[in-house]
Amino acid sequence: MSSRAVVKKPWAGRFKEKTEKTVETFTSSVSFDKRLWKYDIQGSMAHVKMLKKQKIVSAKDAESIMSGLKKIEQAIQKGKFKFRDELEDVHMNIEYSLIKEIGTTGGKLHTARSRNDQIALDIRLFLRDEITGILELIKNFQTVLVGLAEKYIDVVMPGYTHLQKAQPVLLSHWLLAYFEMFERDRSRFEDCMKRVNVLPLGSGALAGTTLPIDRGYTAQILGFPEISRNSMDAVSDRDFVVEFLSAASLVMVHLSRLSEELVLWNSGEFGFIELPDAFSTGSSIMPQKKNPDVMELVRGKAGRVFGHLIAVLVVLKGLPLAYNRDLQEDKEPLFDAVDTVRACLSVLTGTMPKLKFNKLIMRKAAEEGFSTATDLAEYLVRKGVPFREAHEITGKIVRYCLENKKTLLDLNLNELKRFSKIIKKDVFGCLTVDASVNKKDSFGGTAKKSVLGRIREIKSGK
Numbered sequence: 001m002s003s004r005a006v007v008k009k010p011w012a013g014r015f016k017e018k019t020e021k022t023v024e025t026f027t028s029s030v031s032f033d034k035r036l037w038k039y040d041i042q043g044s045m046a047h048v049k050m051l052k053k054q055k056i057v058s059a060k061d062a063e064s065i066m067s068g069l070k071k072i073e074q075a076i077q078k079g080k081f082k083f084r085d086e087l088e089d090v091h092m093n094i095e096y097s098l099i100k101e102i103g104t105t106g107g108k109l110h111t112a113r114s115r116n117d118q119i120a121l122d123i124r125l126f127l128r129d130e131i132t133g134i135l136e137l138i139k140n141f142q143t144v145l146v147g148l149a150e151k152y153i154d155v156v157m158p159g160y161t162h163l164q165k166a167q168p169v170l171l172s173h174w175l176l177a178y179f180e181m182f183e184r185d186r187s188r189f190e191d192c193m194k195r196v197n198v199l200p201l202g203s204g205a206l207a208g209t210t211l212p213i214d215r216g217y218t219a220q221i222l223g224f225p226e227i228s229r230n231s232m233d234a235v236s237d238r239d240f241v242v243e244f245l246s247a248a249s250l251v252m253v254h255l256s257r258l259s260e261e262l263v264l265w266n267s268g269e270f271g272f273i274e275l276p277d278a279f280s281t282g283s284s285i286m287p288q289k290k291n292p293d294v295m296e297l298v299r300g301k302a303g304r305v306f307g308h309l310i311a312v313l314v315v316l317k318g319l320p321l322a323y324n325r326d327l328q329e330d331k332e333p334l335f336d337a338v339d340t341v342r343a344c345l346s347v348l349t350g351t352m353p354k355l356k357f358n359k360l361i362m363r364k365a366a367e368e369g370f371s372t373a374t375d376l377a378e379y380l381v382r383k384g385v386p387f388r389e390a391h392e393i394t395g396k397i398v399r400y401c402l403e404n405k406k407t408l409l410d411l412n413l414n415e416l417k418r419f420s421k422i423i424k425k426d427v428f429g430c431l432t433v434d435a436s437v438n439k440k441d442s443f444g445g446t447a448k449k450s451v452l453g454r455i456r457e458i459k460s461g462k
């Protein structure tokens with residue numbers, strides 16, 4: 001007799017025929033939702049405690065269910081539990097084995113509960129943990145960024161617009177730009193957590209239950225600050241999954257943008273950074289190559305997370321209330337997004353401190369391309385010249401330099417005075433990249449003083 005034949009499905013009562021094998025395979029979710037086993041048991045334990053308190057099951061039966069669940073927990077932990085495809089999902093697998101373990105009393109666990117509120121609970125418990133973990137990973141990554149910003153506080157680099165050299169900035173300012181992005185990511189996950197942290201259990205299949213349950217008590221055991229207020233909404237709501245995937249997508253946007261910059265900077269054309277050997281890969285044909293595959297993969301993996309967001313949105317958009325099996329399609333995208341975000345954050349947290357920043361190349365690049373032209377224009381503004389005029393004068397000076405193959409710093413005072421009599425000797429104090437950076441002391445600007453101020457603020461936890 002095949003193992004399939006001995007398994008009786010919890011819902012077998014109404015059915016005359018055995019489930020077709022292809023249908024069983026098609027509908028089964030246990031291959032991926034077994035990942036939720038810990039939360040499924042946690043939820044069941046809280047549920048049975050509540051059933052006991054409400055005298056819906058006897059103390060004796062509750063104890064027996066609890067001990068059965070503990071045994072199953074240990075078996076799964078030890079890898080000794082056999083998840084069966086024909087039992088469809090994690091919930092039925094655990095319930096089936098509970099009944100096998102403790103007998104018919106096990107059948108009392110599912111009182112006043114449906115798999116519809118059970119799965120909603122499991123995902124929420126799972127996400128609560130995962131969000132906590134991801135928040136921690138982001139924080140670690142941010143700590144690395146701030147550490148680097150402190151370490152390289154004197155490194156000047158070209159800031160770009162349109163990927164053309166624009167104005168000199170501090171490398172630390174660039175690093176803290178990413179810090180701010182991840183700060184917003186953290187706040188998005190924290191916000192998402194509020195909607196995740198709601199107890200759906202006790203909604204039953206969709207309408208609630210006639211039995212005298214105490215949802216407040218279950219919420220208290222599981223640490224939920226809120227209880228869902230509409231049973232139909234509770235079993236069909238996956239907004240929190242969408243919110244998570246959207247926060248995950250944005251964190252991937254940021255990781256991908258950072259990766260793209262590092263790929264560029266690592267190219268021979270830029271030469272701003274060198275990747276550590278341990279975080280690079282070689283080419284199977286070109287012996288000289290050291291490739292930034294880690295960054296490229298982070299950049300590439302962003303796509304799958306965005307895809308998961310769209311997948312879940314599309315699953316939800318046409319669903320009538322309340323639960324529909326389509327909702328089973330939320331889990332694989334969610335799990336993969338969690339794993340992808342975690343992996344990308346971890347690998348970049350490991351890579352960043354090992355990067356070698358080529359300070360001299362960066363400085364030289366910052367000095368090229370007339371990057372202090374705006375400083376010259378602002379010098380004229382300080383002397384009373386209207387900005388548009390100052391822009392025009394500076395533009396002419398730049399053209400003169402281009403025609404004569406000179407940089408702004410190559411010009412002497414007489415040459416400069418030809419363009420505006422207002423220019424005095426003090427102009428030379430604004431034309432170096434260091435002066436340019438350090439005078440940008442407007443709030444949020446790149447001056448060393450401002451950047452150090454932000455680092456202090458971050459470190460003091462503001």
Ligand code: ARG
Nearest residue numbers: 029089115116119325327328
């Ligand atoms: N595997 C299902 C899911 O992931 C669990 C709930 C199934 N409920 C049902 N009535 N078939 O959504």
